[in-house]
Amino acid sequence: MTYPDGHRISLWRRGAEVLKSPFVRRRPLRCQDLVELVTLYLEGELDKTTRARFEAHLRGCDGCAAYLDGLRVTISTLGTLTEDQLDPVFRDRLLETFAGMAGSW
Amino acid sequence: MVAGTTDESALIAALRAGDQQAFAQLVDAYAPAMLRVARGYVASLQTAEEVVQDTWIALIRGISTFEARSSLKTWLFAVMANIAKARGLRESRDRDHLALTGATVDPARFHGPGEPGAGSWIEAPAAIPDTPEDTVLGRELRAVAQTELDKLPEQWRAVVTLRDMLGFSSSEVCDLLNITAANQRVLLHRGRAAIRSSLDDYVKCQPAP
Numbered sequence: 124m125t126y127p128d129g130h131r132i133s134l135w136r137r138g139a140e141v142l143k144s145p146f147v148r149r150r151p152l153r154c155q156d157l158v159e160l161v162t163l164y165l166e167g168e169l170d171k172t173t174r175a176r177f178e179a180h181l182r183g184c185d186g187c188a189a190y191l192d193g194l195r196v197t198i199s200t201l202g203t204l205t206e207d208q209l210d211p212v213f214r215d216r217l218l219e220t221f222a223g224m225a226g227s228w
Numbered sequence: 229m230v231a232g233t234t235d236e237s238a239l240i241a242a243l244r245a246g247d248q249q250a251f252a253q254l255v256d257a258y259a260p261a262m263l264r265v266a267r268g269y270v271a272s273l274q275t276a277e278e279v280v281q282d283t284w285i286a287l288i289r290g291i292s293t294f295e296a297r298s299s300l301k302t303w304l305f306a307v308m309a310n311i312a313k314a315r316g317l318r319e320s321r322d323r324d325h326l327a328l329t330g331a332t333v334d335p336a337r338f339h340g341p342g343e344p345g346a347g348s349w350i351e352a353p354a355a356i357p358d359t360p361e362d363t364v365l366g367r368e369l370r371a372v373a374q375t376e377l378d379k380l381p382e383q384w385r386a387v388v389t390l391r392d393m394l395g396f397s398s399s400e401v402c403d404l405l406n407i408t409a410a411n412q413r414v415l416l417h418r419g420r421a422a423i424r425s426s427l428d429d430y431v432k433c434q435p436a437p
Contacts, residue, residue, distance in 0.1 A: 153347030158333045162417035166398065186352035190424075193356035197424040200373045201392035203361050209260050213277055217255050217284050218248065224288045225246030 152180045157187045161194055236300055243291045255284070258304055261389055265305065268386030268405065269312035279315065283308040301394065309404045332421045354431040356424070365434075369427060376426035380419050387412060388419035 152160075157180055163169050164177055181187055208214075242250035259280060266276035286307050287300075294303070339345045359366040377385060386405060390396040396404070402412050 153338075154349050155331070155333075155335070155338045155347040158421070159331075159417075162413055162420065166413065168413075184348075186349035189355050190353040193353055193428065194420060194424050196356040196358045197373065197420055197427055198392050199358070200369055200427070201377070201388065201420075201423065202395070204370055204374055204377070204393055209256070209263070213263075214255065214259070217259060217281060218252055220281065220285060221251045221288055222248060224285070225248075225251075 152176050154180075154184060154187050154190075157181070157184075158190060161191055164191075165194070165198075236296060239300070240291065240294060240296065243288075254300065258301060259284070261394055262304065262308055264389050265386045265404075266308060266312060268382040269309075270315060275315070279308060279312050282311050286311070302396075302400070305390070305394075305396070305404055309406070313406065332418065333425070354428045356427045356431055369430070372426055372430045373423050376423045377419075380422060383407075384415050384419035384422070387415040388423070391416055392420070 157177065160169065160173070160177060164174065169177060181191065209217075239250055239254065243254070262280045262283065263276055266279045267273065270276050270279060283304060287294075287304060294300075298306070337350055338347055339350055356369070357365065359369060361367070361370065377388060380388065383405070387401055387407075390401045390404060391398070398409065398412055398416075401407075402409055405412070407415070
């Protein structure tokens with residue numbers, strides 16, 4: 124994978140590693156950088172300078188603001204998911220285990 | 229999902245008394261997520277079910293002496309992690325590196341090298357409406373998120389389930405899954421992004437209100 128300015132970046136060491144590129148350090152953050160940094164941002168793990176660059180980009184970019192808002196909604200949606208039902212055969216097995224052991228202690 | 233903050237002493241007392249209904253309630257609250265996470269530890273569904281079953285047996289055996297230093301949720305997942313580890317985890321090479329290469333968001337969505345605005349969105353991402361759970365759209369978005377979660381690679385799914393569905397902290401998840409902080413973050417990052425992308429596709433296909 125290469126950056127839009129033609130510089131190669133390593134394939135899976137993304138996130139914080141994006142910032143280690145001297146080319147990224149010297150220019151404003153782009154949308155394509157920002158989508159790699161959102162998790163660090165949400166986890167509060169960006170250093171102060173990068174956080175300021177991130178937020179400066181966000182203020183001027185509706186697309187990235189929508190991306191981040193949508194990610195926040197995604198996370199809150201995941202928090203409301205209730206699990207599917209267990210496979211009934213497996214569920215019965217667990218309940219029978221309890222029935223068989225209850226009172227034995 | 230069930231919050232770990234409610235007072236569990238009544239539930240623990242009911243389990244000690246052999247209350248079937250209390251046990252069933254606990255199984256329904258946590259066993260599906262446990263199975264989901266167990267699939268990230270071991271290779272087959274059958275082994276995952278055995279790991280989950282052994283965890284419940286450990287709970288039943290230990291309930292008479294269970295001390296509420298941790299919540300039942302934390303206890304169950306920690307014990308399950310130990311049981312899975314004792315059975316031998318999968319090779320970490322498979323777990324950690326699989327499908328973590330490449331960009332988080334399809335590079336085709338950004339202006340390419342040499343174009344004006346290189347690296348910026350060609351078309352802005354869709355706004356995902358923050359919809360109350362009990363509306364039609366809210367239910368649909370949850371269904372889409374659930375379907376996409378089920379499709380994620382197992383390690384991604386385990387991390388997203390533990391963090392975003394069950395509310396475990398990043399350091400708890402590292403301990404439970406035996407992964408580094410950096411891997412935990414990358415797996416979470418990729419998992420959330422994949423689900424966000426499926427919601428994006430869904431919202432774009434909706435007729436304008």
